[in-house]
Amino acid sequence: MQTMAFAGGMLLVPHNTAVAQKTLPPINDPLFRDPVADPSAIPRFVNELPTPSRIDVGKKSAHTICMGATTQDLLGGGLGLTTPVWGYGPAGQRATYPGPTLVANSHEPARVHWLNRLPFQHLLPVDTTLHWAFADTDHTISDDGVPGVVHLHGGHIDPDSDGHPDAWYTRTGVRGPLFRQTRYTYDNTQEAATLWYHDHALGITRLNVYAGLAGFYLLRDQQERNMLHNRQLPSPRHEVELALQDRMFYPDGRLAYPDQPADAPDWPGGASVQPEFFGQVILVNGKAWPYLSVEPRQYRLRLLNGSNSRFYRLSVDGDWPFPVTQIGTDGGFLLTPQQLDGPLIISPGERVDVVADFRGLRGESFIVTNDAPTPFPDGAPVAAPADEILQIRVDRPRSSAPEPQLPSRLRPEPFDVAAPPARVRQLLLFEGTDEYGRLRPQLGTVDKGALLWSEETTENPVCDTTEVWEVFNTTPDTHPIHLHLVQFQVLGRAPFTATQNPQTGALSDIQVGALQPPDPTEDGPKDTVRMRPGEVTRIKACFDKKGVYVWHCHILEHEDHEMMRNFEVKT
Known part of the structure; x- marks a missing residue:
């Protein structure tokens, strides 16, 4: 439109205007x-876009940032309504939603101490039938506070700073089984990128992010600075x-x-x-x-x-x-x-x-x-x-800053995970039902079928090796699949047919059609890729840090209800 x-001289807004x-x-x-x-009834296009504050996280040795409760006017329009939300903010300052944009430089480490100051009551309804942070324990949110943990999405990070879903912790000191520390180091050993950070606590990620726990992380490198110059x-x-x-x-x-x-x-x-x-x-x-x-x-x-x-x-x-x-x-x-x-x-x-x-x-x-x-x-x-x-x-006056001219090439060489794969894995996206008859999306392998979060890890790459993952989507929907640790190369997609075991989801008699190359807009480093129904999507990645990470669907309702699995990079 x-x-x-x-x-x-008057602005014409084609929608309802604000009414107190x-x-x-x-x-x-x-x-x-x-x-x-x-x-x-909520006014549209009467509120100016907010600009998140920016913090240069490379300017001093460490930054302390709290996750906590605040209130903001999300609806605006003169309604006079404020909304309780959660956000992030520097210690001693008010938290905001979204959190401040963190700006860092490639190959210059950033250190962030993430403090959990979340309250003793969740803003949103918690489903305790899921496998979540406090499942099978005596802990409660009213006694121990809301579990939280920060994941830098897209970051090339050691496991103890990755924000694994089982590395959650509360303001009272209750900790998940993979908790190591609250002081995270981001080595930033990767190229310039638009990353983001968000909560990743097991089984309540959908709630904590919905409550406001998310923010940008902009990483700059010399190549980008040269183009700016x-x-x-x-x-x-x-x-x-x-x-x-x-x-x-x-x-x-x-x-x-x-x-x-x-x-x-x-x-x-x-x-x-x-x-x-x-x-x-x-x-x-x-x-x-x-x-x-x-x-x-x-x-x-x-x-x-x-x-x-x-x-x-x-x-x-x-x-x-x-x-x-x-x-x-x-x-x-x-x-x-x-x-x-x-x-x-x-x-x-x-x-x-x-x-x-x-x-x-x-x-x-x-x-x-x-x-x-x-x-x-x-x-x-x-x-x-x-x-x-x-x-x-x-509607703004044009400033005197010169106009840029986009270059014909944005990077010196095509993004390519060049090493030959040490292994090709065939993995599975599946939809079944849980013990209450609810739809339960899952990951798995082609031969074993659908697997639960708690089952034995099946993806165990050897450190410093490259693998190709072929992921077969047997569900009717597109799933955005995200791998921690790596930026992968999308190799392409192909239609497939197969015989599927209705109980386990395992596939047999697989017939794969012609591989279609990725869209040109996917021809760069990726950590999240759309896997379309009825297709096998092929990605290639180098796993170069030892430890336990996760791969999952980034539909948050899916990852909280079993569409997430560990992978472990071993020696």
Whole structure:
């Protein structure tokens, strides 16, 4: 949707304007016991996009950052409502959602002391039937506090600083079985990239992230600095982080997350994990449907899909009325810039680095839209108002800073995991049911079938060797699969047919079609990749640090309900 931004000096906003009120109109939703706020009553495009604060984590020996409770105006629009959330903030300062953007330099270690100051009550309903942090213990949140642990998503990290889901800890000192320390070292032994940090506590990641525990981590290197110096990239002044997340609210402004029990005859009561969850209120950097004011020039936009389950297929009503060029993937730059000729797909956990060119568009505005089905790719069409994300207003005076000219090559050589594979593994994505009859997504191997989190580790690469993982998706949905530790190369995808054991999920009589190369926009370092239904996705990675890590689906409801497995890098 394109709208002219100015008429007679007045801004025309094509949606409802703010009306001062104490509560929002309620509606009934079958996922919630109590009525929730009507998403269509929340004003759109009247709040300016928030800019996260930035902390240079390379400037001193260590930084102390707390995870804790705060309140923020997420809805804005003059409603007068504030929302209790959780966030991150430097010790002695107020926590924020999203957390501050941490900026680091490649090959310069950053040290962060992560303090858990989360309260003794969760903001959201906890499903204790899952395998979660306090399962099979006498610990409770009311006695010991909320478990938390920070994972730097996309980081090349030693295991004791990785934020393993079983390395959780509470403010009272209760610790998970793989806890080692709260003082993390990030060696940053990787190239420039848009990383992010978020909570990863076992069985409640979906809740802790939904409550607000997430933030950007921007890593810079000499190659990027050279391009900035040579005016081949927009300057940091014209660089914007955009974290996309979907939420629901109660009429008084509190966060709402499903709390209805599953429809099972022996359900023990209480909250129930959902197969997926799709909120109808879209937040960008923690604000509902904001607007971004820009100059008529090129901007670098660092996009993060921080949603629990929602995929985004972004465009301006199916097209791009201004040039949008992708320059980077999760873990670094593409070889060459790729101008988008259609919508941009970004799955939970993925990051995309783009340059948007607003030259010649002074006085215009654009609404970035989303038409990704839920679940993706063959679910229900996205419904209003979640089909709109962000308004871009080209209404700022153009500064004197020179315009960049994107180079023909963004990196010296193509990203290539060159070493021959020591092993090719055949792995599995599967959907079954749990003891309560709920959908339970799982990982596994082709020969053993679906496996639980607690079962023996089956992926045990030898340190400093390269492996190819062939992952067969036997489910009806696309899963964003994330590996800790590594940035991998996407080799391609192929359709397959097989005979599947209905009880175990194991495959036999596999027939694989022609391998299709990755999309050019995936031709860079990746740590999260979309694995489409009915296809085998091939990735290649070098496992070069010893220890226990995890691989999992980054649909957070999936990883919390068994779609996560350990892998151990051994000598």
